[in-house]
Amino acid sequence: MSQAYRSTRSSGPQALTFEEAVMKGLAQDGGLFVPSEIPQLPANFIEEWKDLSFQELAFNILRLYINPEEISDSDLRRLVQVSYSTFRHKDVTPLQPIDKEKDLYLLELFHGPTYAFKDVALQFVGNLFEYFLTRRNADVADDKRETITVVGATSGDTGSAAIYGLRGKKDVSVFILYPTGRISPIQEEQMTTVEDKNVHTLSVKGTFDDCQDIVKQIFGDADFNSKHHVGAVNSINWARILAQMTYYFYSYFQLVKQTGNSKVRFVVPSGNFGDILAGYYAKKMGLPVDRLIIATNENDILDRFMKSGRYEKAAGNPAAAEVKATYSPAMDILISSNFERLLWYLVRDNLASGDDEKAGQILNDWMVQLKTTGSVVAPEEVVKAARVDFDSERVDDKDTAATIKSVYQAHPDKYVLDPHSAVGVATSYRNIDRDAASGEKDVQYISLSTAHPAKFADVVNQSLAGIDGYSFDKDVLPEELRALATKEKRIRLIDEASLEKVKAAIEEELAKE
Numbered sequence: 403m404s405q406a407y408r409s410t411r412s413s414g415p416q417a418l419t420f421e422e423a424v425m426k427g428l429a430q431d432g433g434l435f436v437p438s439e440i441p442q443l444p445a446n447f448i449e450e451w452k453d454l455s456f457q458e459l460a461f462n463i464l465r466l467y468i469n470p471e472e473i474s475d476s477d478l479r480r481l482v483q484v485s486y487s488t489f490r491h492k493d494v495t496p497l498q499p500i501d502k503e504k505d506l507y508l509l510e511l512f513h514g515p516t517y518a519f520k521d522v523a524l525q526f527v528g529n530l531f532e533y534f535l536t537r538r539n540a541d542v543a544d545d546k547r548e549t550i551t552v553v554g555a556t557s558g559d560t561g562s563a564a565i566y567g568l569r570g571k572k573d574v575s576v577f578i579l580y581p582t583g584r585i586s587p588i589q590e591e592q593m594t595t596v597e598d599k600n601v602h603t604l605s606v607k608g609t610f611d612d613c614q615d616i617v618k619q620i621f622g623d624a625d626f627n628s629k630h631h632v633g634a635v636n637s638i639n640w641a642r643i644l645a646q647m648t649y650y651f652y653s654y655f656q657l658v659k660q661t662g663n664s665k666v667r668f669v670v671p672s673g674n675f676g677d678i679l680a681g682y683y684a685k686k687m688g689l690p691v692d693r694l695i696i697a698t699n700e701n702d703i704l705d706r707f708m709k710s711g712r713y714e715k716a717a718g719n720p721a722a723a724e725v726k727a728t729y730s731p732a733m734d735i736l737i738s739s740n741f742e743r744l745l746w747y748l749v750r751d752n753l754a755s756g757d758d759e760k761a762g763q764i765l766n767d768w769m770v771q772l773k774t775t776g777s778v779v780a781p782e783e784v785v786k787a788a789r790v791d792f793d794s795e796r797v798d799d800k801d802t803a804a805t806i807k808s809v810y811q812a813h814p815d816k817y818v819l820d821p822h823s824a825v826g827v828a829t830s831y832r833n834i835d836r837d838a839a840s841g842e843k844d845v846q847y848i849s850l851s852t853a854h855p856a857k858f859a860d861v862v863n864q865s866l867a868g869i870d871g872y873s874f875d876k877d878v879l880p881e882e883l884r885a886l887a888t889k890e891k892r893i894r895l896i897d898e899a900s901l902e903k904v905k906a907a908i909e910e911e912l913a914k915e
């Protein structure tokens with residue numbers, strides 16, 4: 403089957419290649435790219451795939467979404483090998499029993515270079531960018547080469563994954579803005595000790611919102627954009643979703659092989675809905691996942707949607723909604739951008755009689771309404787269809803901290819969770835308790851662990867304070883992160899949250915590259 407992509411907001415015929423979808427990132431109409439047909443797995447896939455390595459599985463899955471005319475088998479194999487060679491664990495994403503008695507397992511997604519789950523996707527995306535640019539520039543004179551300037555803002559926890567995905571990549575430059583003094587020392591060290599010349603960190607005197615505003619203005623600046631080909635690697639890029647599908651398959655096979663029991667539920671700490679959306683694709687391809695459970699923090703738009711069908715920035719007065727700063731900052735969002743992709747499939751199959759173009763029309767109307775009023779109410783058919791695959795839970799800061807503590811105390815090896823993973827584990831235990839109460843048996847939970855606890859030292863230390871024998875240095879901090887403190891930092895300070903100053907700094911740094 404030939405694979406083609408279209409925008410979630412397009413009401414006309416559309417068939418983009420994988421390369422176009424990846425290199426554009428966001429569609430011109432503001433929509434996100436989706437494959438209109440979700441490929442189906444071969445009938446005997448369990449037998450054939452269950453013993454494959456992570457890399458072999460990744461290849462098989464990617465192959466279903468990328469036509470061989472675009473990337474050959476041998477090139478795709480090489481891209482996969484290179485992308486996961488930077489991971490510290492031989493399984494790439496190992497499965498850890500965390501509470502065997504209750505059939506709860508942690509899927510550790512943080513063994514990549516920056517100790518966060520975003521590495522699984524961004525290591526691959528960086529190599530893809532380089533691959534496509536190298537091909538486009540094969541016969542081009544040096545001064546005519548196509549280049550990309552990736553610009554992004556971070557509140558600390560996710561900028562490093564973009565930097566490590568793009569470091570040293572030919573024809574790519576990367577600029578990450580962060581608020582001066584408002585990110586943790588480890589997070590700053592991770593971003594600023596990278597030596598590659600194409601990596602630039604801008605420490606901006608202001609807040610994270612200031613940084614994000616500046617980035618948005620840069621994207622909206624047509625002159626600057628056409629001169630420097632500004633790009634993004636944020637979580638709406640299709641290649642990120644695609645790369646994340648592998649660990650659903652890999653962990654499913656590992657668990658089912660071990661236990662012989664195939665009733666598996668995935669619990670996913672969610673913000674922009676990218677991580678769990680990969681699980682949805684896996685399920686729709688035919689992986690027999692029992693349920694997907696969305697775990698949100700107090701920024702709970704997804705949980706509210708699942709319960710009420712109202713997709714709105716805040717209950718009550720959506721127009722005045724504000725993001726709440728929680729213990730799990732990578733999940734602090736008002737709107738989950740990737741949710742639009744799920745909505746598109748739900749609308750197409752339940753409201754638009756399977757018609758792609760009609761689905762695009764409806765989604766476009768909904769997204770305009772969301773932007774203007776902060777609220778969309780989905781019809782009952784759509785909400786019902788969502789509930790076929792998904793459940794949800796909302797976990798507050800208090801529960802998050804209590805879960806870090808109780809898991810540490812109960813685990814034989816004193817396992818330390820980061821606050822994002824703790825939102826997932828708290829959700830898992832609520833479901834386990836409910837199963838026990840209703841008499842449901844033989845359910846196994848795989849709770850996704852999205853970051854290493856060392857990245858969120860403050861919350862972890864606060865949650866474990868006063869426990870006899872606990873030591874951040876001994877129990878949590880890996881040697882590799884400790885060593886960053888002594889490395890030389892490269893930071894460019896921007897002494898005012900000013901668009902002009904940031905633009906000038908970018909141009910100066912580009913000229914130096």
Ligand SMILES: *Cc1c(COP(=O)(O)O)cnc(C)c1O
Nearest residue numbers: 672673674675676677732852853
């Ligand atoms: C990005 C992130 C999440 C949320 O993932 P989404 O794909 O945005 O739902 C959760 N935890 C950590 C540590 C993250 O960095």
